[in-house]
Amino acid sequence: MKKIASVVVLSLVLVTLLAACGNGDSAKNKDSKKDNTLVVYSPNSENIVNTLIPMFEDETGIKVELVSAGTGELLKRISSEKDKPYADVMFGGLNKSKLTNEDLFEKYTSKNDKEMLAGHQNIDGVLTPYITxxxxxxxxxxxxxxxxxxxxxxxxxxxxxxxxxxxxxxxxxxxxxxxxxxxxxxxxxxxxxxxxxxxxxxxxxxxxxxxxxxxxxxxxxxxxxxxxxxxxxxxxxxxxxxxxxxxxxxxxxxxxxLDASLGIIKNAKHKENAEKFVDFMTSKEAQDVFGNDLTNRPLRKDAKLGDHMTPMKDIxxxxxxxxxxxxxxxxxxxxxxxxxxxxx
Missing domain, CATH: 3.40.190.10 (Periplasmic binding protein-like II)
Structure with a gap:
């Protein structure tokens, strides 16, 4: 009987250990999944967010949580959340004259910055212009x-x-x-x-x-x-x-x-994903869509323009x-x- 009881106890211990390991893996997978997200605040039109954000998700596998509201409202929200930011990126609604609170944003220069038109490149290392x-x-x-x-x-x-x-x-x-x-x-x-x-x-x-x-x-x-x-x-x-x-x-x-820019929010939880987002919006793929499929003037030198848009050199x-x-x-x-x- 003692022998049987010992076997039962040992079995229970093994089951418990395996369950703990399983839960640990599950928690790890959950955390990993959670990290593969990005929270985006944006005042942009439905045409822009409904076109570009799914493209970013398909390209990177990162899941975006979008919060849409007016620029003023979103900037107030970023300011009130500065000690514990909820969002990672402000997509649109930003330009040099409106950036009175530069301390709310991280410094980041996209790898595509040199590909943008002269005069429309990164502003002071904080804002990244993407359309104008x-x-x-x-x-x-x-x-x-x-x-x-x-x-x-x-x-x-x-x-x-x-x-x-x-x-x-x-x-x-x-x-x-x-x-x-x-x-x-x-x-x-x-x-x-x-x-x-x-x-x-x-x-x-x-x-x-x-x-x-x-x-x-x-x-x-x-x-x-x-x-x-x-x-x-x-x-x-x-x-x-x-x-x-x-x-x-x-x-x-x-x-x-006047340029529209995006910026990474200070102390963003998903900073690496935010950097990928900035890089994507200034990539040739995204810039071609702005100029060819949508009606927003892209800022990349080699971006395609549809027939509905006049080349900048002619203006x-x-x-x-x-x-x-x-x-x-x-x-x-x-x-x-x-x-x-x-x-x-």
Missing amino acids: DGSNILVNTDLIGDIKVESYEDLLNPKLKGKIAAADPASSSSAFAQLTNMLLAVGGDYNSQKGWDYVGKLIENLDGKVANGSGAVHKGVADGEFAVGLTYEDPSASYVRDGAPVKVVYPKEGSVY KTLEEDEDYVQKNKDKIVKEYTELFTKKQ
């Missing part, structure tokens, strides 16, 4: 007739009075970007009388018609409500790609392009003083609002 967007004029080809629209100056044509779609710079970020673009392009800086005189004349030609938001501007032109609109490249290129009766005009005076570009504009935004908006009220 610029101000332009959208023209309805069915309505414009023989009216020439090649420049900002052409928008002062009396024949266009009341036929120009524009949004309020006080409530629309793209309209504000268009305003500073005009001031720089026409006046040479943001305070010149020449630039503000032009804006005043343009306001008169709007004939009191101001759209509720940026979406109403490009949609109004594509739908035939307006002959021309002051908008930006991403939606404009999408209408061209989809066959709408429109054409994109880059003003002869010059267009300002006159201007460099905005982002620091000045960000610091003086309220002042610029106030001056515009007072001028708009005066011209009514």
Whole structure:
């Protein structure tokens, strides 16, 4: 009996040990699986995240948890979580002028940085630009007739009075970007009388018609409500790609392009995976998709562009003083609002 009891006890011990080993392996596998994840905060459009994130997952085997919200909300969240960050990457919504809290992000320079266009490479080792967007004029080809629209100056044509779609710079970020673009392009800086005189004349030609938001501007032109609109490249290129009766005009005076960047959050739990994410978004594969399949201008030198996009070499570009504009935004908006009220 003692012998049998000893065998039973030994068997139980072996079973327990094996179970413990099994649980250990299971825990190890669970941890390994957990480590093969990435938490991404992003204000980007559904087109971007629904296209690029699955590509990244397929390429790397890393599972992405996506949290979508507005840029301001996500930056506040990153700040509140700085002692124990939940996310690993901020994908979009970042540019030099908005990075007032650089301490929230890790320094990382992608292996693809040298492949990006000059002037659009890593900013101070923290932000990685991956796409850019610029101000332009959208023209309805069915309505414009023989009216020439090649420049900002052409928008002062009396024949266009009341036929120009524009949004309020006080409530629309793209309209504000268009305003500073005009001031720089026409006046040479943001305070010149020449630039503000032009804006005043343009306001008169709007004939009191101001759209509720940026979406109403490009949609109004594509739908035939307006002959021309002051908008930006991403939606404009999408209408061209989809066959709408429109054409994109880059003003002869010059267009300002502002980059969208991504950054790795300080003390990210999955820093190595985050670095892979940054490298992927600047890879040729991803950049080709931005420029060929989507309507976001890629920043890689060798990226492909679809027929719906104009090569950057054919566009006159201007460099905005982002620091000045960000610091003086309220002042610029106030001056515009007072001028708009005066011209009514």
